[in-house]
Amino acid sequence: MAYRRTPKIETRLAETRDRILQSAIQLIAANGYKATSMGAIAAEAGVSTGLLYRYFSSKSEIFNEVFQQISTREIAACWAAASTGTTSRDRLTRVLDTFSRRAFRERRLAWAMLIEPVDEYLDAERLRFRTPYRDIFSSLLREAVAAGEIPPLAVEVVASAIVGAVVESLTGPLSTVTERDEEDRVVETLTHFCLQAVGYRDDASRDE
Template sequence: MAYRQTALTRKNASDKRESLLRAARNLVAAGGFSAATVAAIAAEGRASVGSVYSYFDGRDGLLAEVFRSAAGHELDVVRQAAADRGQPAAERLGALIRVFSGRALQGRRMAWALLFEPVSPAVEEERLTYRRAYTEIVEQIVRDGLDRGEFVAEDPRLAASAVMGAISEALVGSLRPSPDPADPAVIDGIQRFCFRALGFRASGFSGMGASHDS
C-alpha cells in the first residue's frame, strides 16, 4: 500500500509540474518571456506562487525549460524537413528555409520570443545551443551541395552561419509583434538571397515558392 501511495504521489507531482510548464509556455506564446512572471504562471496553472518554487529552482530555470521544449520541437520539425540526403542540397535548403520561416510567420509571437526577445542568461544559453544546432544542419547541407557541385563556398561552416543569420535577420520585421498580418512573400526573398550567396543558379529549381509544412 505504501508503494502505491508513493507512486501516486509522484504521478501527482509530475502532473502538477507539467501543468506549470504548460502554463508558462502558454504565457510565452501569448506575450513573450516577459509575460511569464511567477505570479502569472501560478495563476495560469491554478497553483500558488510557492508551489512554483517547489517544482522549479526559480523562474529562470523554468523558462529555460520552456525554451528547450518549444525550440526543441521546432528544431525537430526543421531537421525532418531537410533530412533526406538523397535529395539535391538546394531542395533540402529550400525546405529548411520554407519550414523555418513559414512556421515562424504562423506563430509570430512565439517565434519572436524564441529568436529575438531579450532574455535571462539561462535562457540565452539555451538559445545559443539551438542556434548552433540549426547551423550544423545547414552546414551539412552546404557540404553536400559542394560535393555535388550545387554550391560555391570556401568555408561551409562560415557559409552555414551566414545563411542562418540571414534567415533570422530577414524575419525580424515580419515577426515583431504587430496587429498587421505577416507577408509570406518574404520567404521567397530569403530563399533567393541564400541561394545567390551560395553561388547556386536557381533555373529549374522546383523549391521556389513551394508551400511549407505546418
C-alpha cells in the first residue's frame, strides 16, 4: 500500500519549506544572490544541507521561488498604487514613486531581484515578470489616451519602454549607498521623464 502523508506531516513539511524560503530572502536581502550559498541558507533555516537539497535541487531553484514571491508582492503594491489618485497622471506618478521607493527601501534585495547577474534561466524569469508591470502602465496609458490627457500612442510599446527606463534608472543608484536627497532626485527625475515621454505637459504649461 502506498504511503500517505498525514496532514500533520504535510503541515510540517510546508513550514520547513517556508522557513527555508524566508531564510533565503533574508540572506539575499543582506548579501545578494551570488554571495548567498546553499550552506548559508541551510544554517539560517536551522536545517542540514542534505535536508535543504531534498526541498530544492539548487540555489537557482530557491532564487526562482524567492523571485516569484517578491515580484508578486511588489506587483500587488504597484497595482494598489495604480488604483489611487484622481487622474491617470496621478496614478502613473504613484506607481513610479511606489516602485522606486520600495526598491530603495530594500536596496540589496531590489538589486538582486532586478539587476544582479544571475543564471540564464533566472534572467529569463526576470524578463517574464516584467510583463505584469507593463500591464499596469498599459492600463494607465489607455485610460489617459481615452480621457484625452495624452495623445494617441502605441500603448504596449511605450509601457514596455517605461519598465525598461525604470530598471535602468535605478541600476546605478541601487548599486551604491545614496542619501535620501539623492533618492528623491532620482525618483523625481525618473517620474518627470516618463510623464514627458508619454505626452503629459508639465504643470506650468497645463495652466496656460
